[in-house]
Amino acid sequence: MKRRDFLTLTAAAAFAPLTLRAAIADYAPGLVTKALENGETVFLDFKASWCSTCAAQERVINALLEENPAYDQSITFINVDWDEHGKSELAKSLRIPRRSTLVVLKGNQELGRIVAGTSVSDIKALMDTALSAATA
Template sequence: MNRRDFLSLTAAVSLVPALARAGSMDYAPGLVTQALENGETVFLDFKASWCSTCAAQERVINALKAENPAYNDAITFIDVDWDKHGKSKLAKSLRIPRRSTLVVLKGDEELGRIVAGTSKADIQALMDTALTAATA
């Protein structure tokens, strides 16, 4: 491997954590626990691909992320597929009543939640709560 290829590869690998944080991660068992143990503030989005309320929430979340890049920099966003994980240990432990539920966690504390709400002001308030916790 020549030096130019090595430097390009090194630069690309160093961007992986930033790119992973820029979007939402798909839930897998253990992911939330690991993120919380690392001191991250976690924004969980329990959703289903067929849910119109979930789609409306996603549009608002994406618009807010575009307006304020600090959300992506500080908060770990995790999408939880309701069809796959609606009856999981995570959903049961958090007492998630249905899809279209948004929850913010930090450490062992729930900082807030929205169930089936699509108001930009409400979702922004929840994201601001997460941002405050993440940057404190």
């Protein structure tokens, strides 16, 4: 094997794990509607950068995403900045009471929600509900 080929293959292998995880999208008007119209299962995370409960939820979500790649492959995750979109039509239509609210949607149905909860088992159950809907 040529040295250049070896270096190219080694570099590709080293960076491959970094590209496996899909990006979590940041909310923009119309994004949720478009995803739902495409038949996607959507996991919304209404959060604020200064919110400690939101940070705890994010740690749990990230850990679960690392444990089970099927979540990332099957579910569309969207972060909704509460400070910017807390009074948006999306938040009003879903009756989001506060930041640190997690909601799963499929089609025109809400499949579940957690408000201010940080329990690993509760968040995992919500993500499992989303995964079941996404793979059904």
